[in-house]
Amino acid sequence: MYTLDLNTRDFLQNYWQKKPLLIKKAFPNFEDIITSDELAGLACEEEVSSRVVVTTENDCNIHQGPFEDYAQFGERNWQLLVQALNHWYPETNDFIQAFRFIPDWRFDDLMVSFATPGGGVGAHIDNYDVFIIQGEGKRQWTVGNKGQYASKNNSTTTPLIEGFEPIIDVILEKGDMLYIPPGFPHQGQTITTAMSYSMGFRAPSQQELFSEVADNLIDNNAGLTRFTSQDEPPVAGLISQAHQQGMMDLLKDILQDPNHYQALLGKVLSQNRFDLDICEPEENYTSPDLKEALSQGASLYRIGGLKVLQVENDPNHRLFINGEQIDFSNIENKVVQDVMSTFVDQLQFDNTSCQSLCKMDNVSAIILSLLNKGYYYLSE
CATH class of the missing domain: 2.60.120.650 (Cupin)
Incomplete structure (x- = not known):
């Protein structure tokens, strides 16, 4: 210790x-x-x-x-x-x-x-x-x-x-x-x-964030609103101050919209610069496989370096893991925040904790998905 x-x-x-x-x-x-x-x-x-x-x-x-x-x-x-x-x-x-x-x-x-x-x-x-x-x-x-x-x-x-x-x-x-x-x-x-x-x-730079914003807009075919104006400058070759500010406001509208930036930040900040030791199983785990392993005393471990993040004030019940969104919306509202917080906080779950989580079918399904992605593994 x-x-x-x-x-x-x-x-x-x-x-x-x-x-x-x-x-x-x-x-x-x-x-x-x-x-x-x-x-x-x-x-x-x-x-x-x-x-x-x-x-x-x-x-x-x-x-x-x-x-x-x-x-x-x-x-x-x-x-x-x-x-x-x-x-x-x-x-x-x-x-x-x-x-x-x-x-x-x-x-x-x-x-x-x-x-x-x-x-x-x-x-x-x-x-x-x-x-x-x-x-x-x-x-x-x-x-x-x-x-x-x-x-x-x-x-x-x-x-x-x-x-x-x-x-x-x-x-x-x-x-x-x-x-x-x-x-x-x-x-x-x-x-x-x-x-x-x-x-x-490390924290992302402006350059890195703008690059991710641009990639995200292209990937999602978003950010298609074009600049419009009420007044035009008297000189044809002049970019007026009002036009300059109006175009920058288009960017500001995107950057200040939580519906856009929360998912973007969750994706970007949950990724790693260095390769992870992904532990994908040779064959996908099934629900009976998981139950059998837990009955034999197995515990659940997060692979080294894996980031499991939650975005504060996110209206969606989701976590971000290695650049992916993991949906927790099927879990009962009265326990979903506690379950998500547990995944964020814990690097490992002992056998008792894991068995308790798996009593909820939807949580068990999430654990199976994480095991089959190689993000978590079972071990004694």
Whole structure:
């Protein structure tokens, strides 16, 4: 069990997306979630996103996985990074639970690194929030203030920057945690062979949202209202201020209509950047199959990384799972909100809870559908 020693109310009020924070012994008695050998084995898999970063004097060289061996990298100045460990390694669930004071829709992934002495990624700036938790070994981290920074070697393609004046300079040891909001430059360097865990939280940009809005309008053949006007400008080549505002109002009408944006946000925010380990059964489960499994003591588990979201004030009884709408409207009105909240909150259902849910035929049908999509699985 991973217990985070943090006043979450104070953190959200004073630090979240505002300024960096160092928390020594944030996880007392912390134990590594995965061994370095297991991590190296995962990076051999085609489906898993991994890379090795080799630190040189003036730059970093990136090698994309999968990897068959690591001897080519030597004993110093490199680190292995594996993205979305939570998608492939169920043992991460307890650790992730400690961070659910932040909404699930923001959670991007749990990235894990194994680093040799001297390994690092260089000074850089991220556009997302990150919590860095130290496992075995020691790493030195420096964090600077927001500002304008030159790209490394004047390159237009590198995320690295030339450097910054530290406002935090610390050596992280096992159980220590560093929070870094978007826009703050930072750099980590490995002192002794080390394991580190990065919890990333990301929000969509304007560009991403507008792209999704456009795709959604096209897919649903919506947004067909054309601009009309009462007055025309006296000069033929002039786009009047009234016409400019009128056309923008067409967009505003769409963006302010919950009937449009609620489904859009539910779909977009329930999707993942990294592949999920979908557990589709070889043959579809039937109702007798489910009853038999539960009678044998099985519990129901959500696959790693799956987002199950509800949109507040949604007039429809539905959840959004991996970009899909899951309809709960056939469930009795007096219990439907409780059932939906249970699916949103729980990463797993023990046997007793699952049997209780399955007493309602319509809920049992939803569970069967989720099992057959590979979003949930049964296990003892």
